[in-house]
Amino acid sequence: MKLTHLLTALALAFVTTEALAEKLVIKGSDTLGAKLVPQLAEQFKSQHPGTTFDIAAEGSTTGIAAIIDGTAQIGMSSRRAKPAEVGQASAKGVHMKPTIVAYDGIAVIVNSANSIKSLTKKQVEQIFTGEVTDWSAVGGSGGKISIYTRNTSSGTYSDFKELAMKKRDYAGGSQKMAGNEQIASEVGKNPNGVGYVGLAYTKAGGIKVIPIDGVLPSTQTVHAKTYPYARPTFYYTNGDPAGLAKQFLDFTISAAGQKIVQQVGFVPIP
Amino acid sequence: MLRNYFVLIAIGASLAAGSITARAQDAGALLDLLVKKKLITDQEAEEVRGELTRDAATTAAGKWKISAPVTEVELYGDMRVRYEGRQGTTAGVLPGTPGPDDTLKRSRERYRLRLGLRGTLADDWFFGMRFETSTNPRSTNVTFGDDAGPFGKTSDTLGVGQAYLGYSGFRDVRLTVGKMPNPLVTTLMVWDADINPEGMAEQWKHSYNFSFGGGTTTAAAETYGKDSKSTAAVVEAEPFKVKLDLFVNLAQFVYDDANPENPLGPRTVGGGKLVPNSDNWLLAWQVGARLNFPKNIYFQVAPVLYTYTGNGDSFNTFFVGGQQGLTNTASMATNQVGTNSLMVLEVPAEFGFKIGEIPVRIFGDFAVNLDADDRAIAAGHPEAQNERYAWQLGAGIGQLKTKGDMQLQAFWQHTEQYSLDPNLVDSDFFDSRVNIEGVVVQAGYALSDAVIFNLSYGYGRRSNRSLGTGGVGDIAINPLDKYQIFQADLNVKF
Numbered sequence: 001m002k003l004t005h006l007l008t009a010l011a012l013a014f015v016t017t018e019a020l021a022e023k024l025v026i027k028g029s030d031t032l033g034a035k036l037v038p039q040l041a042e043q044f045k046s047q048h049p050g051t052t053f054d055i056a057a058e059g060s061t062t063g064i065a066a067i068i069d070g071t072a073q074i075g076m077s078s079r080r081a082k083p084a085e086v087g088q089a090s091a092k093g094v095h096m097k098p099t100i101v102a103y104d105g106i107a108v109i110v111n112s113a114n115s116i117k118s119l120t121k122k123q124v125e126q127i128f129t130g131e132v133t134d135w136s137a138v139g140g141s142g143g144k145i146s147i148y149t150r151n152t153s154s155g156t157y158s159d160f161k162e163l164a165m166k167k168r169d170y171a172g173g174s175q176k177m178a179g180n181e182q183i184a185s186e187v188g189k190n191p192n193g194v195g196y197v198g199l200a201y202t203k204a205g206g207i208k209v210i211p212i213d214g215v216l217p218s219t220q221t222v223h224a225k226t227y228p229y230a231r232p233t234f235y236y237t238n239g240d241p242a243g244l245a246k247q248f249l250d251f252t253i254s255a256a257g258q259k260i261v262q263q264v265g266f267v268p269i270p
Numbered sequence: 271m272l273r274n275y276f277v278l279i280a281i282g283a284s285l286a287a288g289s290i291t292a293r294a295q296d297a298g299a300l301l302d303l304l305v306k307k308k309l310i311t312d313q314e315a316e317e318v319r320g321e322l323t324r325d326a327a328t329t330a331a332g333k334w335k336i337s338a339p340v341t342e343v344e345l346y347g348d349m350r351v352r353y354e355g356r357q358g359t360t361a362g363v364l365p366g367t368p369g370p371d372d373t374l375k376r377s378r379e380r381y382r383l384r385l386g387l388r389g390t391l392a393d394d395w396f397f398g399m400r401f402e403t404s405t406n407p408r409s410t411n412v413t414f415g416d417d418a419g420p421f422g423k424t425s426d427t428l429g430v431g432q433a434y435l436g437y438s439g440f441r442d443v444r445l446t447v448g449k450m451p452n453p454l455v456t457t458l459m460v461w462d463a464d465i466n467p468e469g470m471a472e473q474w475k476h477s478y479n480f481s482f483g484g485g486t487t488t489a490a491a492e493t494y495g496k497d498s499k500s501t502a503a504v505v506e507a508e509p510f511k512v513k514l515d516l517f518v519n520l521a522q523f524v525y526d527d528a529n530p531e532n533p534l535g536p537r538t539v540g541g542g543k544l545v546p547n548s549d550n551w552l553l554a555w556q557v558g559a560r561l562n563f564p565k566n567i568y569f570q571v572a573p574v575l576y577t578y579t580g581n582g583d584s585f586n587t588f589f590v591g592g593q594q595g596l597t598n599t600a601s602m603a604t605n606q607v608g609t610n611s612l613m614v615l616e617v618p619a620e621f622g623f624k625i626g627e628i629p630v631r632i633f634g635d636f637a638v639n640l641d642a643d644d645r646a647i648a649a650g651h652p653e654a655q656n657e658r659y660a661w662q663l664g665a666g667i668g669q670l671k672t673k674g675d676m677q678l679q680a681f682w683q684h685t686e687q688y689s690l691d692p693n694l695v696d697s698d699f700f701d702s703r704v705n706i707e708g709v710v711v712q713a714g715y716a717l718s719d720a721v722i723f724n725l726s727y728g729y730g731r732r733s734n735r736s737l738g739t740g741g742v743g744d745i746a747i748n749p750l751d752k753y754q755i756f757q758a759d760l761n762v763k764f
Contacts, residue, residue: 234316
């Protein structure tokens with residue numbers, strides 16, 4: 001009997017602890033999840049003691065899938081949900097609700113030693129589709145272009161294809177990286193490298209951001225939509241968010257949250 | 271906020287007027303514009319976009335996924351049910367069986383189905399494919415009850431009728447390769463409409479616009495009304511405008527593939543001669559012009575020269591085309607398909623105009639085989655070296671575009687034994703034959719925009735009564751002395 005009482009007490013203690021320490025599961029975009037959301041979570045936790053976060057940043061596709069299959073309360077995404085995903089969600093009774101949490105400009109980066117000063121949209125399309133394979137063809141000083149892209153589960157991968165490549169396929173020899181930081185790192189090491197990263201990742205060493213049609217990504221050009229590769233980023237929820245997910249979403253779009261958005265390098269909601 | 275609310279209602283209402291697919295596609299640009307004009311926020315736009323995507327994704331159209339490089343795609347096709355009766359009569363004097371003036375009749379109920387997909391791709395490429403019933407190159411018909419059954423499916427198969435791709439990135443030029451719709455301007459006299467030739471085609475077309483006269487001004491007479499004097503209007507004379515379309519169609523069709531090109535051991539011998547070990551190509555060179563005058567008047571002429579490389583392993587023996595004086599079986603057993611000594615010049619032409627709102631066209635075709643003398647000698651008929659001409663002349667009135675439309679058409683056709691390639695000529699109205707002449711009358715009525723009812727009748731008779739009627743048709747008689755066909759069709763197009 002004593003053993004039974006002890007086990008019951010332990011179980012009650014465990015349940016009570018779980019109830020007190022609410023956990024928010026967030027999955028999805030590496031662009032949002034590598035830097036921004038962890039910092040937002042830290043700040044949020046300081047205001048909501050006992051809250052824990054489980055953040056997995058493995059690409060927007062995984063975030064949207066997590067909302068559809070109910071394994072996360074918030075799905076981070078740097079792209080809009082595709083019609084097929086929305087259809088899949090509807091079939092399961094899931095209502096994909098997007099909330100804009102920040103803006104981003106996908107910056108085209110090259111090695112800082114590259115002589116290229118600017119590119120046109122057409123040249124960017126030619127480079128990333130493999131139509132142009134040498135820097136000399138776009139005004140550079142020569143050398144075989146090495147392309148670094150995100151992997152296929154990335155929202156940035158899809159967005160860049162849509163915004164910059166007329167939905168054409170990437171060049172066959174392009175190398176797929178797991179995250180923005182890896183792309184920045186590889187381009188920083190390779191004098192002939194070219195890639196793209198979110199605005200928050202442009203401060204890495206050894207790289208420079210190239211103006212597109214004379215426009216650099218910035219808060220102003222993203223807000224004004226004059227930068228061609230500007231985009232909103234989202235939290236996806238199943239219908240209107242509730243509970244802890246709502247509190248965190250509200251915090252993200254609050255003045256305090258948007259201040260962090262700006263500090264990390266994203267463009268806040270105007 | 272109130273203004274935003276009304277804007278969202280307005281978006282919903284305006285988009286609801288279009289199709290669900292169009293709504294999803296058009297929403298992006300419209301929403302972007304509203305955001306740009308600060309009528310709604312980005313977040314509101316996203317919510318509307320999400321709703322529209324959800325609506326579109328749950329419709330049948332929204333579930334189709336088409337790969338990104340496809341810029342336009344069209345699903346099209348037709349289905350037809352037909353009653354057909356055709357009959358042929360043997361020559362008056364024919365030794366052996368069957369007897370003279372014997373008649374062979376064939377009546378049947380048939381259907382055909384053609385289902386196609388064609389479209390354009392990024393960077394000026396295009397493609398097309400079509401699945402068709404029947405394996406016959408000159409027919410897509412399947413006869414009801416003609417296979418193991420009852421109600422068997424042995425003959426109800428779909429074959430690849432068309433499979434082609436092409437490039438149109440050079441100005442005025444269209445390049446096509448594959449099994450394609452016939453790229454040549456021609457008539458049923460020379461080409462059966464069901465044939466989809468295989469090979470390559472290069473097409474060029476350019477339009478020139480000319481204006482004659484006009485530009486002069488004329489002062490109209492002053493007129494007086496009840497209350498005032500009318501100001502004289504200045505009338506400007508309209509120039510006479512002519513549009514000239516020039517076109518060139520070149521084609522290289524693989525007529526017959528030699529297999530193998532290099533056999534083990536010595537080359538095959540047929541009829542005491544070496545069988546060619548290279549392919550037989552049909553080459554076509556066409557130049558044409560279409561003059562478009564005001565008031566829908568036009569004239570088109572498009573001469574085309576056909577030559578054959580003469581090789582391959584199926585059509586390389588001398589054409590005979592039946593023989594007067596043999597038994598029917600022996601006559602039919604003579605070569606009907608050889609493409610030797612064929613250098614055919616064809617000149618199809620058409621003149622069109624309108625009577626009121628009704629289109630009228632007068633059309634014709636003329637063909638001459640410049641090598642007919644050799645073809646006749648090889649067939650054992652040196653006396654028939656002038657049997658080299660074929661012509662067609664006809665007229666049509668009306669059109670079949672929308673419900674209630676009617677069309678009438680009639681033509682006379684004459685083909686001589688050595689004038690044309692009997693493997694290509696129309697398989698219906700003259701039973702795939704040459705050395706036959708006769709009349710065809712057709713009438714059509716559009717029961718709806720997509721359903722058309724047609725009646726057709728053809729009568730033919732042997733042209734030169736000392737020669738056979740070359741070609742392999744449905745009526746197993748050669749020489750085919752007289753021939754009749756009647757068809758009643760119900761067509762559905764989509």
